[in-house]
Structures are given as C-alpha cells and as structure tokens.
Amino acid sequence: MAGTQILMPALSPTMTEGKLARWLKKEGDRVKAGEVIAEIETDKATMEVEAVDEGVLTRILVPEGTEGVAVNAPIAELNGGGAPQAAPGPAPAQRERAAPLPKAEDRAAAAARGAAERPAAAAAEAAAAAEPEKDWGPTRPITVREALRDAMAAEMRADDRVFLMGEEVAQYQGAYKVSQGLLDEFGPRRVIDTPITEHGFTGMAVGAAFAGLRPIVEFMTFNFSMQAIDQIINSAAKTHYMSGGQVRCPIVFRGPNGAAARVAAQHSQDFSSWYAHCPGLKVVAPWSSADAKGLLRAAIRDPNPVIFLENEILYGHTFECPVAEDFVLPIGRAKVERQGRDVTLVAHSIAVGLAMQAAEELARGGIEAEVINLRTLRPLDIATVVRSVRKTNRLVTVEEGWPFAGIGAEVAMQVIEHAFDWLDAPPVRVTGLDVPMPYAANLEKLALPSAAQVVEAAKRVAYRS
Amino acid sequence: MVQGAEVATAAAKRRAAKGKEPPAMTRDELLRAYRDMLLIRRFEEKAGQLYGMGLIGGFCHLYIGQEAVVVGMQMCLRPGDQVITSYRDHGHMLATGMEARGVMAELTGRIGGYSKGKGGSMHMFSIEKGFYGGHGIVGAQVSLGTGLAFANWYRRNDHVCLTYFGEGASNQGQVYESFNLAALFKLPVVYIIENNKYGMGTSVERASASKDLSKNGAPWGIPGEQVDGMDVIAVKEAGERAVAYCRAGNGPYLLEMKTYRYRGHSMSDPAKYRTREEVQKMREQRDCIETARKRLLEMGLDEAALKKVDDEVKAVVQDAADFAQKSPEPPESELWTDVLVEAEAGEGR
Numbered sequence: 001m002a003g004t005q006i007l008m009p010a011l012s013p014t015m016t017e018g019k020l021a022r023w024l025k026k027e028g029d030r031v032k033a034g035e036v037i038a039e040i041e042t043d044k045a046t047m048e049v050e051a052v053d054e055g056v057l058t059r060i061l062v063p064e065g066t067e068g069v070a071v072n073a074p075i076a077e078l079n080g081g082g083a084p085q086a087a088p089g090p091a092p093a094q095r096e097r098a099a100p101l102p103k104a105e106d107r108a109a110a111a112a113r114g115a116a117e118r119p120a121a122a123a124a125e126a127a128a129a130a131e132p133e134k135d136w137g138p139t140r141p142i143t144v145r146e147a148l149r150d151a152m153a154a155e156m157r158a159d160d161r162v163f164l165m166g167e168e169v170a171q172y173q174g175a176y177k178v179s180q181g182l183l184d185e186f187g188p189r190r191v192i193d194t195p196i197t198e199h200g201f202t203g204m205a206v207g208a209a210f211a212g213l214r215p216i217v218e219f220m221t222f223n224f225s226m227q228a229i230d231q232i233i234n235s236a237a238k239t240h241y242m243s244g245g246q247v248r249c250p251i252v253f254r255g256p257n258g259a260a261a262r263v264a265a266q267h268s269q270d271f272s273s274w275y276a277h278c279p280g281l282k283v284v285a286p287w288s289s290a291d292a293k294g295l296l297r298a299a300i301r302d303p304n305p306v307i308f309l310e311n312e313i314l315y316g317h318t319f320e321c322p323v324a325e326d327f328v329l330p331i332g333r334a335k336v337e338r339q340g341r342d343v344t345l346v347a348h349s350i351a352v353g354l355a356m357q358a359a360e361e362l363a364r365g366g367i368e369a370e371v372i373n374l375r376t377l378r379p380l381d382i383a384t385v386v387r388s389v390r391k392t393n394r395l396v397t398v399e400e401g402w403p404f405a406g407i408g409a410e411v412a413m414q415v416i417e418h419a420f421d422w423l424d425a426p427p428v429r430v431t432g433l434d435v436p437m438p439y440a441a442n443l444e445k446l447a448l449p450s451a452a453q454v455v456e457a458a459k460r461v462a463y464r465s
Numbered sequence: 466m467v468q469g470a471e472v473a474t475a476a477a478k479r480r481a482a483k484g485k486e487p488p489a490m491t492r493d494e495l496l497r498a499y500r501d502m503l504l505i506r507r508f509e510e511k512a513g514q515l516y517g518m519g520l521i522g523g524f525c526h527l528y529i530g531q532e533a534v535v536v537g538m539q540m541c542l543r544p545g546d547q548v549i550t551s552y553r554d555h556g557h558m559l560a561t562g563m564e565a566r567g568v569m570a571e572l573t574g575r576i577g578g579y580s581k582g583k584g585g586s587m588h589m590f591s592i593e594k595g596f597y598g599g600h601g602i603v604g605a606q607v608s609l610g611t612g613l614a615f616a617n618w619y620r621r622n623d624h625v626c627l628t629y630f631g632e633g634a635s636n637q638g639q640v641y642e643s644f645n646l647a648a649l650f651k652l653p654v655v656y657i658i659e660n661n662k663y664g665m666g667t668s669v670e671r672a673s674a675s676k677d678l679s680k681n682g683a684p685w686g687i688p689g690e691q692v693d694g695m696d697v698i699a700v701k702e703a704g705e706r707a708v709a710y711c712r713a714g715n716g717p718y719l720l721e722m723k724t725y726r727y728r729g730h731s732m733s734d735p736a737k738y739r740t741r742e743e744v745q746k747m748r749e750q751r752d753c754i755e756t757a758r759k760r761l762l763e764m765g766l767d768e769a770a771l772k773k774v775d776d777e778v779k780a781v782v783q784d785a786a787d788f789a790q791k792s793p794e795p796p797e798s799e800l801w802t803d804v805l806v807e808a809e810a811g812e813g814r
Contacts, residue, residue: 009517012733033779034510034529045733047517050510053779072518163619189619195649200608200642207612210597211547213619234602235609242588244581245803247597279804303806 003058003077009040010071011047018042020075023064029057031078038064038075055079133335136322139290145315147289148178148254151296152216154325156186159214162300165192165205166218166255175220176256176315202228202253206235209251209305216300219255222271222309229274236305237280252299254308257285258349258400259448261313265436268444270401272348273410275307276377282331283378285309287352289319291375294329302331309377311350334381336388340368343458344388346411347398348374351449354430355398358454367462377407385411386418394461395427398454403431425461430454490698492764498540498697499757500774502532505556506754507782508565509728512555512572515786516732521572524601525586528556530727533753534659535560537700538627541708542595545622549597549610550629552587553659553726557629561594565785570792577792581799604630604637607656611643614654614717625653625711632721633664635678644717648685651716655707656682658721659694665730666738679721687717694722695751698760725751 011018022039031037031051038049051057058079062069069075142150156162163186168175170183170193183191194201198219205215219225225232236249259268276283282304286292292310299306321327337352338359345355352373359369370388374381389395395415397408408429415427433447459465490498509527516525528535531553539560542548550557558568563579571578571589579589587601597613600606610628617624634640635658647654658678662669675681679689688710692703700722707718725747729736758771 007518009514010519011517034506045729046736047729047732047734049517050513052510052514195642195645197642197645199639200611200646203605203608203639204612204615204643204646207549207597207609207614208616208619209612210609211613211616213616230602230605231608235600235605239588239590239598240806241803242580242584243590243598243803244579244583245806246580246592247590248806250806282805 003079004052004055005074006037006049006052006076006078008062008069008071008073008075009047009049011040011042011045015042015071017068017070020062020064020066020069021046023060025057027057027060031055031057040069049075051078053078133333136324136327138324139320139322141318142289142321143316143318144286144289144292144310145176145178145180147293147321148296148310149180149182151293152179152300153182153185155297155300156182156190159300161212161214162216163190163192163213164216164218165194165201167194167196167220169193169218174218176312178310178315179218198224198227199231203231203235205251206231206249209236209249210239210247212248214250214252214300216252216254219253221260221267221312222255222257223267223269225253225255225271232275232281232305232307233278237278240304241280248303249305250303252296252302252306252308254296254299255310256312256315257309258311259313259432259437259444262439262441262444263437264439268437270399270432271307272309272377272399272401273406275309276380276407276410277405278378280305281378282306282376283309284331284376285348286375287314287347287349287373289317289321290327291329291335291373293321294327295331295375297328298331301328306331309349314350314353329375332376332379332381334375334384335373336370336384337373338369338371340370340392342367342392343369343394343396343462344372344385344392345369345396345398345454345458346372346374346385346408348377348407349400351398351400354449354451354454357451358398358458361451361455362458365459365464367458367464369458374407374411380410380414382411382414382418385415389415389419390422393422393424394458395423396430396454396457396461397427398430398449400432400448402434403429404434406431425463428457428461430457489702492761492766494540495698495757495761495764496766496770496774498533498536498701499754499761499771500778501536501539501560502697502754502757503774503778504565504781505532505536505559507778508559508569508785509555511782511786512569513728513732515569515573515789520790521586522574523585524552525572525732526553526730527728527732528553528726530747530752531659531661531694531722531724532556533697533700533757534657534694534722534724535629537697538655538657538704540701541704542625542627545595545624546708547595547597547610547613547617547624547626548629549606549613549626550599551603551606551631551634552599552601553631554587554589554599558589558591558594558596558599561591561596563589563591563594563596565781566788569785569789573789573792574794575789575792576795576799577788581803582795583799583803604634604639606630607634607637607640607643610656611647611652611654614647614652614711615650618650618652623653623712623714625655625708627655627657629657629659631664632658632660632662632669632678633667633672635675635681636672641681644682644685644687647717648682648687651714653711653714654717655704655711656687656717656719658719659724660721661724661726663726663730663738666735668738677721679719682717682719687719689719689721691721691723694724695747695753695756697753697757
C-alpha cells in the first residue's frame with residue numbers, strides 16, 4: 001500500500017522555509033488522525049504538525065533540528081490505515097506555492113480593468129439632457145422638521161417593519177422635536193427611547209436590520225455617531241458584500257449633522273465626507289423640506305444602509321413641499337435649484353442656501369450662477385454637475401465641512417476627470433476652515449463659509465474680481 | 466440577592482441532586498453530538514493542513530478543543546432561532562448544519578464558498594440555517610446578536626438568539642451596553658462566553674478583573690452560570706435552561722463555558738504564553754470527543770458503530786477539501802457585485 005507523504009506546512013502565506021524543531025513520534029509509532037507528530041518553527045512562531053490520518057509513521061525523511069526545510073517538502077511518510085484515503089492535496093511537485101497576493105503591477109492592472117468595467121461611473125459621463133424632475137402638483141409651506149416627521153410617519157403607517165429608536169425620541173418627543181407625536185400614533189413598540197449608549201444601540205439596530213426589520217436610528221447629533229462608527233462601517237456597510245449578497249441591512253441613520261450654533265468643536269462637525277468615503281453606504285444630505293420628506297421616505301424604503309445627514313439650523317426653516325400622498329424623491333439625483341450660464345455652484349445641505357443667496361447677489365452684478373443641490377453624496381450625481389459645467393465652464397463648490405479630502409475636493413476631481421477640457425478656470429472650493437469649531441461668536445462666524453465668500457469665489461473663476 | 470445568583474445556585478443544586486446519575490442525553494443524542502463534534506475536529510484539522518499548504522490565506526482561527534460548546538448549545542435550538550459569533554466561527558457554522566463544502570470553499574476563497582469567496586474564514590452567513598456570522602471585530606457580534614433578539618421581541622415570536630463571544634471580548638464596552646439593552650427590553654438572547662482562557666496570548670487572569678465571568682451580567686439582573694464547556698452533556702443541560710428562560714420571555718441569560726483551545730489563536734502563534742504540558746493535560750484528560758466516545762462505549766455502543774461515524778465524517782471532510790480546491794476562484798465581475806442591494810420593484814413594501 002502506498003504511503004501518504006506528510007509535507008512541511010507553512011505558518012503563513014509568506015513563509016517559504018522553516019526549522020523542523022522536534023519529532024514527537026518516532027519511526028514505527030502508530031498515530032491517530034489529528035495527533036501532534038512534530039513541531040516546526042520560524043523566527044516568529046511555532047506550529048504543531050498533526051497527522052493527516054491514522055496509520056504507522058513508516059519513515060522520517062527530515063531529522064529534527066534541520067533548518068531551512070522548504071515548505072511543502074515531504075518530511076515523513078505515513079503508511080495508511082484501513083480507510084480509503086485521498087492524498088492530502090496535490091503532489092508537491094505540481095503544487096504552486098501559495099501565491100494569493102498578486103504582484104503590485106497585477107493589482108494595478110486589475111484595478112484599472114475593474115474601473116473600466118465598473119458599471120455606474122461610465123454612465124455618469126453621458127452628458128445627455130437631464131430627465132426633468134417629476135411634477136408632484138400642489139405644494140404647501142412646511143418646516144424641514146415637519147417634513148422629516150411626516151416622512152417617518154407615512155413610512156411607518158405603510159410598513160410595520162419600520163420603527164424609530166434613539167435617545168429621547170419617544171416620551172420627550174425628540175431632542176429637536178423631529179419625532180413629535182410619533183409615540184402617540186405608533187406606541188412604545190415602534191418609537192423606542194434608548195439609553196445613552198450609541199455603540200450598543202447602533203449594533204442592536206444593525207442586528208435587527210440583518211433580521212429583516214427596517215430600523216430608523218436617530219442620533220441626537222451625528223457627532224455621537226462616532227461612538228458607533230464601527231457598527232456603521234464594519235457591520236452595516238460591509239456585511240452585504242462579505243456575505244456574498246446574502247445578508248441585507250436596510251437601515252437609516254439620521255440626525256443633525258454639522259455646525260449648530262455656539263456649541264464648539266465636539267458638537268459642530270460635518271461628517272459628509274467621512275460617510276461618503278465608504279462603499280456599502282448611501283449618503284443623503286437634504287436642504288429643503290421637499291428634499292427632507294422625499295428623500296427620507298426613499299431612504300426608509302431603500303434596502304441598503306443610508307446615512308441621512310440633517311442640519312439643526314434648517315429644522316425650523318420653511319419651504320414649499322408637495323402635498324401628494326405618494327411624494328418621494330430618488331436617491332442619487334441632484335437638483336438644479338437655479339438655472340444659470342456663467343458659473344456652476346455645487347452645494348449640499350445648508351450650504352445650498354449660501355449658494356442661492358450668492359446667486360442672487362451675483363445676478364445683481366450680471367453673473368448668472370447655476371446652483372446644484374447635490375441632495376445625495378453617495379452615489380454622487382456627477383452627471384448633473386458635469387452637464388452644468390460643460391455649459392458654464394466654471395465650478396465653485398460650497399460646503400460647511402473641512403477642506404481636506406472633502407466633498408468639494410471629490411466633486412472638483414470628478415469634474416476634472418469628466419470635463420477638463422470644458423473648464424475655463426481652476427475650480428474653487430468654499431469650505432469651513434481647517435480648524436476645530438471655536439466657541440466665540442466672532443471666531444465661529446469666521447470658521448464657517450459665507451455667501452460673500454461664494455460670491456467672491458464665483459467672481460474669481462469668472463475672472464470678474 | 467440578584468436573580469442571576471439565584472439561578473446559578475438552583476442549577477448547582479440540581480446538579481448536586483443528580484449526583485452520579487446517568488447523564489441527561491440519550492445514546493442516540495450523544496452519538497449525534499459525537500458525530501458533530503468529530504466533524505468539527507476533523508474539518509479544522511483539514512483546514513489547518515490546507516492552510517499549511519498555502520491554499521487558505523489570511524487569518525484562520527481554529528476551534529479545535531471547544532467543539533462541545535457549539536454542539537451542545539445547538540441541540541437546544543429550534544428552526545428559526547439565530548446564532549451569531551466572532552471570527553472563530555467554523556465550528557458554529559458546521560453545528561448549525563451549514564455544508565462543510567461551502568465553509569471550506571470560503572476558506573480557500575472560491576466561488577463555491579458561502580460568501581462567494583468574498584468573506585473568508587471570519588465572514589460567512591447562512592440565513593437559511595439561522596447563522597448570522599462570522600464577525601471580525603471583537604465584541605461587535607454581541608450588539609448585533611442583541612439586535613437579532615430584538616427582532617424576535619419586535620415580531621412577538623418566541624425565537625431565541627445565541628450570541629457567542631470569547632472571554633477576551635467580554636471586556637469590550639459594547640458587551641455591557643448590550644447587557645443593559647437586553648435586560649431593559651427583556652430580549653431573548655443567550656450570551657455565551659466561550660472562556661478558552663486566552664484572548665490571543667493574554668490569559669484571562671491578566672485581562673479581566675472579574676474572576677467569575679458568569680456574574681458579569683449580575684448588575685443588570687441577568688442570570689448566569691458557569692458550565693463545563695468540555696462536556697457536551699453539561700453544555701446541553703445548561704443550554705436547555707438558558708434557552709427555555711429566554712423563550713419564555715424572561716429576558717437574557719448568560720452562560721460562561723469553561724473551555725480550551727488546543728491550537729494557537731490563529732495559525733501564526735508563538736505559543737509562548739502557555740506550557741506544552743498545560744495543553745497536553747487538557748487534550749488527554751478533558752477532551753470532549755474522547756469523553757463522549759468513552760461514554761458511548763459505556764452505554765453499550767460498539768467500536769464498529771463509532772468507526773462508521775469516524776469514516777463518514779472523514780469522507781465528508783475529504784469531500785469538502787476536494788470541493789474547496791476544485792471550485793474556481795470568483796470571476797472578476799464579482800468584485801463589483803453585492804456592494805449595494807440594487808433596488809427592486811416594490812422594495813420596502
């Protein structure tokens with residue numbers, strides 16, 4: 001009967017040789033499957049070699065103490081027992097050394113190939129005429145706060161799997177009163193006060209989403225989401241991919257994001273670029289009441305994790321909003337808030353208001369700005385931006401967040417990739433200053449972008465300053 | 466006195482009253498447990514070999530030594546119950562009835578794996594079998610498992626979630642956040658601390674000021690028990706109590722399984738933090754499979770019947786290993802799939 005060869009194992013995919021430190025069995029010994037027969041060592045680790053099968057250790061081919069034994073070299077022979085036995089793997093001569101890590105150039109090539117094959121980005125380039133936004137009929141003025149509440153209430157009425165949880169969302173009626181009245185309508189099973197324990201309740205909500213529920217998690221502010229960011233990124237955003245598409249995480253994380261007023265550095269941070277950086281998430285940043293209502297409804301229905309970045313200062317602002325029962329907006333579509341031919345202003349959330357103010361000021365000086373409200377940061381509707389830049393040939397981005405690796409940086413880069421030849425001036429970013437938010441009123445004002453800065457930037461790219 | 470301590474005391478009394486009575490598992494049940502433990506043992510040995518041959522990459526945490534825990538606990542579940550664990554997850558998957566082929570092919574990074582080769586050793590799932598991962602971040606699965614139990618509470622059904630974690634993870638903050646949430650909402654979750662004595666290379670004594678981890682839920686009124694995790698019958702007995710308690714809507718329950726891993730933390734382990742004698746002693750005197758084997762023989766089963774099981778298990782594992790090497794690598798197009806769920810008509814309604 002042919003013996004089975006026992007091979008020198010690798011401790012890691014990078015190991016090529018090691019020391020056969022010790023034999024725990026001698027020739028002629030009977031061994032059982034799984035029994036430790038030898039020890040091998042490298043400079044950093046020790047590993048036990050177990051018998052593949054039961055039988056008699058007929059020959060030791062490499063004596064103990066031998067250094068530099070190549071991985072996959074035969075070290076002993078086992079003369080098999082009674083049971084039929086397949087070889088433990090392909091014969092060593094035919095076996096490729098473990099080479100799971102591609103060479104750098106292979107990786108680069110694969111990345112380039114992948115990028116070429118990636119479905120979405122290429123489509124974005126098509127500068128075809130935009131589909132006009134659906135006309136939803138009559139509107140009425142409501143605050144952003146009411147729009148958010150109405151969106152949640154409508155979706156909760158329609159789907160019992162939807163529930164709201166967070167700190168003070170129920171009995172207190174919401175720290176910012178966004179969930180006002182929801183406890184009365186839906187009761188404590190579906191409007192749930194949590195303890196102040198973001199990491200735990202975020203993980204709990206993600207687990208509930210894995211099980212098929214549709215949680216809405218309110219962060220009192222997104223500053224506190226950092227306590228839970230591991231669950232948001234590592235669990236919510238990645239599990240669908242890591243499960244090969246098997247596990248879904250339909251969940252909305254919402255709450256005020258960015259600067260409020262006079263609450264200093266720890267409570268005044270814009271997380272737009274943090275979350276927009278991560279594949280596996282959708283990231284929405286509404287400005288108006290219609291944005292808030294239409295996009296939150298879409299976010300709750302979405303089968304993916306959605307980060308929904310609200311703004312505390314906007315909660316009390318009133319905008320016209322469609323009254324239609326079925327009003328909803330698509331995630332991933334930007335909105336041209338104002339038409340213009342001279343310069344494109346791209347903004348999201350509260351910065352859209354700055355861009356609109358700036359556009360009015362610019363119009364008085366004879367510059368017609370086109371204002372694009374991104375609405376969604378991931379997936380980014382770059383097609384709408386590119387279409388506009390190909391018309392205006394000038395780009396200014398506006399955001400409250402920090403400049404480094406911010407949304408403006410990403411928008412500008414993508415415009416360069418898709419419309420470089422159309423640009424008549426280098427794009428300019430208007431952003432929050434690159435400092436933690438100061439408390440003092442005068443310093444806080446300086447740290448935030450202003451409409452005047454947007455006007456200034458627009459004039460610069462139009463060579464009118 | 467906290468409720469946890471009362472339950473632990475009651476359990477101890479029950480055990481004492483039993484004395485040397487025959488164990489509370491029929492021969493057929495014990496034979497099934499033996500088979501399932503042996504499958505995990507042989508599967509893990511094979512995984513170690515394939516790793517040694519370079520067919521498995523990255524991190525690979527073997528479960529050898531701890532088999533009684535998952536096998537005993539799984540015997541307490543009904544279809545529709547859930548299981549979630551950390552990255553040392555191969556045993557849990559096999560115990561839930563997931564196919565050895567699919568698990569092994571995921572280890573080798575092939576399309577035939579449970580995650581199509583995109584998850585690897587630490588990230589596999591089977592909703593069909595109630596297995597929710599496979600999580601690589603220490604302690605994260607504790608909050609997630611609490612959420613699976615929350616879904617049972619929300620749906621008002623009587624399913625239970627088994628949430629496993631190591632004694633190392635038991636020091637994570639979110640574990641205690643989860644205990645609080647589960648106790649507040651009375652969620653049907655059995656927290657199972659698999660105390661194998663070492664979090665990577667750090668012994669429990671050097672990491673936990675708490676000397677009795679089964680009492681770690683006591684401040685929240687979570688009953689807890691210490692269990693001999695090397696004895697599948699003891700595990701099942703304790704598991705039945707815990708699962709029944711949760712199923713009845715009483716809230717969470719905590720089991721500390723005293724167990725032991727024979728192999729390193731992962732494949733590359735300097736093994737300098739414990740003595741060879743310590744490992745050897747556990748293997749020789751406490752091994753869960755050997756113990757079950759001896760009991761089965763005492764119960765009148767003959768060697769031939771055991772040999773039949775051994776051969777069947779060996780064949781399953783060999784088949785899995787063959788499949789895991791033959792299954793192709795995922796096509797490059799898989800790179801871009803499953804990042805997001807594409808919206809479907811009627812989604813969300």
